[in-house]
Amino acid sequence: MTEFDVADATPRENARLLKSAVTPRPIAWISTADEDGADNLAPFSSYNHVSSERPVVLFTSPNEDNGGLKDTAWNALETGEFAVNVVTEPLLERMDRTSERLPPGESEFDLAGVERADCRRIEPSRVADAVVTMECTLYDSMEVHDRLMVLGEVRYVHVADEVLTDGKRDMTKVDTVGRLGGPYYTVSDPVEFERQF
Template identity: 50%
Template sequence: MELDPDSVDSMYRTLSTAVVPRPIAWVSSTDGETDNLAPYSFFNVVGIDPPVVMFAPASMKDTPRNAVETEEFVVNVVTPDLAESMNASSATLPSDASEFDHAGVERAPSVVVDAPRVGASPISFECVLYDTVEVGTSTMVLGEVVYAHVDDELLTDGKLDVEKFDALGRLAGSQYTYTRDRFGLERPD
């Protein structure tokens, strides 16, 4: 098969199927009246000094618009026990309806930003807007992490332990995966 990059639907399907698993940013935001919550699988870490994460929505719906307008948001990590709630929060709702309420997700207060975080998420990153980058029809939203919440039970000697943490990853379509099946490789000198 050969694909023409101008075939947006075919290219999206091929990219989102080949680039897997993708971590999921469950982004919470607020406009001051309504708290929004939505999952984004075009998400990653882009820098460490300063610590910056990004998510890239295909359109400027409520959550990314709030992140840009208020210059604050929270990235909550999705674990298998949160999968159903995360999926429910992806429903298309009116702007004045909260996905937290629709999906039955408990809010927890943030420390630095006004946007609430997902109370049940074992890892949450409070972010302030670092920048936005227009990439075709998408907008990459970059956030500087200004505070992190990590459940103590995921730590070993004060550090996040990948063996104690199982994140959910996005594959293609309605397919997801776990991070339970692991192996190690020593980096050569």
């Protein structure tokens, strides 16, 4: 077995090792608006939930000292609002297109031909075709080495009828997209095994 001491590796080597080990990584397709109302849409594969009874989710972005804050993180901090749209297979190509870095004020919704829908509790638009969207308000943020961690308290959730069974979200109907190491994506495909404990 090959072994690595992270103290001896370059930052790039450490990042590649981590991103190929922590897989599949869920993707938060985050929509925000700046203080002038211009919208932004970008995918983040450093994303998860940290609290469930009172739902809180998080995503991370390069911080100011490591390439500068992305528009998404900047908007979330400035306005205190963002929406997390769940990426499924039919949205994969458009989601990937929105990872292109655009000048501030230009919309990734327009670039990728993504239809907008109104949120109920926050100003940013959501992705109309997302099967699940969580409307969030800023809970907190913190610096972790080269990243800014942004935490959002979930205030409102939209779930498409086609992924419900008897009024409950049915994960066998949600073909969630995740990131693998390198340029690769994967799509969830439930195995014929149900959790026993």
